[in-house]
Amino acid sequence: MKHPAIAFREIPAAMAAGAAATDPALGLLPLWKLSDLYPARDSPAFTADTDKAEKLALAFEEKWKGKLADAATKTGAGGIGEALKEYEALDDLLGKLGSYAGLTYFSDTSNPANGKFYGDVQAKLTDLSSHLLFFALELNRIDDKLMDACMDRDPAAGHYRPWVVDLRKDKPFQLEDKLEQLFLEKSMTSAAAFNRLFDETMAELRFEVDGEKLPLEVTLNMLQESEPEVRAKAAAALSKTFGENLRVFTLITNTLAKDKEISDRWRGFKDIADSRHLANRVEREVVDALAEAVKNAYPRLSHRYYAMKAKWLGMEQLNFWDRNAPLPETPTAVIPWTEAKETVLSAYRGFAPEMAKIAGRFFDEEWIDAPVRPGKAPGAFAHPTVPSAHPYVLVNYMGKPRDVMTLAHELGHGVHQVLAGAQGALMCQTPLTLAETASVFGEMLTFRALLEKTRDRRERKAMLAQKVEDMINTVVRQIAFYQFERKVHTARKEGELTSEQIGELWLSVQGESLGPAIRISEGYETWWTYIPHFIHSPFYVYAYAFGDCLVNSLYAVYSQAEPGFQEKYFELLKAGGTKHHSELLKPFGLDAADPSFWSKGLSMIEGLIDELEALDRA
Structure with a gap:
């Protein structure tokens, strides 16, 4: 049973109820209102739902375990459709409990009470999930013809056809029940424990x-x-600081890589990233084509751009810490929160009023946590929670132009999650490759809206440069991360890796992707330590490049005034996890399996670099 897996801290009472923090330069920064989920972690409502979840899980196991094959022959009461509906309701309830514990923890990971609360809830959810584990395993053992006939005959079962078909893709890698239960229960003291160690260590640094x-x-x-x-x-x-804490990060990396290798070996995955591809419902060949296309484009993208930037900054080579330095033309004024809000909503409104209306709810109904504060999770994310509730967005807003783009990105996720929620708890979750579509599209809308308003040549150059850097960070950098992970997990099969070995692998992919215009000097060999995706979601990172290139191709279709584009785009978002990427992209005339697809996406980045070069000559 999958639960929204983003972890989080205890919020003071005022925060839990929804409030705002005041910053002299930024204005009122909102804090999320977690009371929409539960009033407090010790509230009667949370305790009652925990007790309810336990009773329902035990009752579900008693009612259905060992009886699904027989249920597949029935229609209506006692049939598979009824079982699936009950399972979905349980999934939503358990997901709500887990979401509240996670959001509380990530609000302040340095608070020991939050850590205990999160750990206790995760342990409880794992225990309850062990009583539900049989369902997917037993469902997959039902004969294909019998299951198809059941879904054809029973509308209640047929409703869940996309989820069942998707589930059966896991069948070749499914272990016998006792082993699956062992893997589930041991996860709390293996991967989950080291994930938490990483989060709490990073929060304390x-x-x-x-x-x-x-x-x-x-x-x-x-x-x-x-x-x-x-x-x-x-x-x-x-x-x-990274160097001083290298031992613990090396231990975490070695342990998690070995843990994954053991799991992959038992399940029969051939390639180190195949389990991620399966979870993403994307073919290995498609990801390989993406990675190869980006790698071949390094000289035309990152190498070329950073050489231009070095010249703009009056340097022969950029230091590795100058990679995201602002150009002299970049406006230095801090952007207040109200301006960031209006910028994003205005861009969304220009595309589709419905999109701005949904995004506006995140501001109006206190679904956003914006201030930087000690212990709060770094970075940004949108957490879908469960369809019976609503998503939440976390950002660390400091008034930079990039922070505005991050807000646009996460609200894109939020809009996607709201629209897909209508599919229900089992079918709302979008594979990671498509989960980045709405977020990157939201960024692109915001960027294009701002660019159209800019008439000053110097400001336009600064905006274009920043967008190119963001796209390089999203495409080139993430594929370099993917290649680094491949090297680490491959090398780990031969034995434990030293900090120095991991650092060498890091430098090898960074040097190749960044190019000769970036001077990689001593100290950078430890910067792999802070990337959370390597810890929480191995091989997740290619999803960013997938999403960016996909959106570049989508935006090209949109910019050609394709009739009905907005309607087709909303249908893509509403589909959640019910359709494969090939089916979702077909109405736009796009095919990710076509090698030229990735070239189209990368050519948009190249075109922006061409425009920068032209501005430089003007």
Whole structure:
């Protein structure tokens, strides 16, 4: 049983009820209202739902275990359709409990009480899930013809056909019941435990710059400052602290890579990334074609762009900490929260009023947590929770132009999650490859809306440069991350890796992807340590490149004023996990299995670099 798996901290009472933090430059920054899920972790409502979930799980097991083959011969009461409906209701309830615990924990991972609450809830959910594990396994053992006939005959079962068909793709990698139960129960003391160790270690790290000890998010943000010495000091602080904690991150990486290798071996996966491809419902050949296309484009994209940027900044080579430095033309004014909100909603409204209306609810109904604060999870995400509730968005807003784009990105996810929620708990979750579609499209809408308003040549150059950098970070950098993970997991099969070995693998892919215009000096060999995707979702990262290239192709169709584009786009989002990417892209005339598909997406990035070069000559 899958639950929305984003973890989180205890919020003070005012925060839990929904509130706002005031920043002199940014204005009122919203805090999410988790009371929409539960009033508090010790509330009667949370306790009652926990007790209810336990009773329902035990009753479900008693009612259906060992009886699904017989149920497949029935229609209506006692049939598979009834079982699926009850299972979906349980999935929603367990997901709601897990979401609340996770969002609470990630609000402040440094709070021990939050860690205990999250750990206790995860343990409880794992225990309850062990009583439901039989369902998918037993369902997959039903003969294909019998199952098809059941879904044809019984409308209640037929409703869940996409989920059942999807589930049966896991059948070749399914173990016998006792082993599956062991894997599930041991996950709490293996992968989940090391994920939590990573989160709590990262939340506690401090990076000293000019005598001030800063959290990760603030220190990383200094790499976007205009003063070279500020960027250099931030990079030195990051390298120093990463280096001091290298042993624990090396242990985590080795342990999780070995844990995955054991699981893959038992299940019979041939390639180290095949389990991720299966989860994403994407063929290995499609991902290989994407990775190869991006790798071949390194010279035309990142190598070419960074050479141009070095010249703009008056340098022969950029230091690795100058990669995201702003150009002299970049506006330095801090963007207040209200302006960021209107910028994104206006761009969404220009595409489709319904899109802006849904995104507006995140602001109006307090579904966003925006301020930077100690212990809060770094980065940004949109958590879908469950269809009976609503999504939440976390950002760390500091008023940079990139923060506005991040807000547009996460709200794109949020809109997607709201629309897909109508599919129900079992079929609303979109594979990761398509989950990035709405987020990247939201970014693109916001960027294009801002660019159209910009008449000043210097400002236009700064905006284009920042967009190119974001796209390089999304496509080139993420495929380099994917190649790094492949190297680490492959090498781990031969034995435990030292910190130095992991650092060498990191430098090899970074040097290849960034190109000769970036000087990779001492200290950068430890920067693999802070990337959470390597820990939480091995091989997730190619989904960003997949999504960006896909959206570039989608946007090209949109910009050609394709009739009915908005309606077809909303149908894609509403589909959730009910359709394969080939089926969803077909109405737009796109096919991810076609090798030229990726070239089309990459050519848009190349076109923006061409425009920058033309502006530079003007």
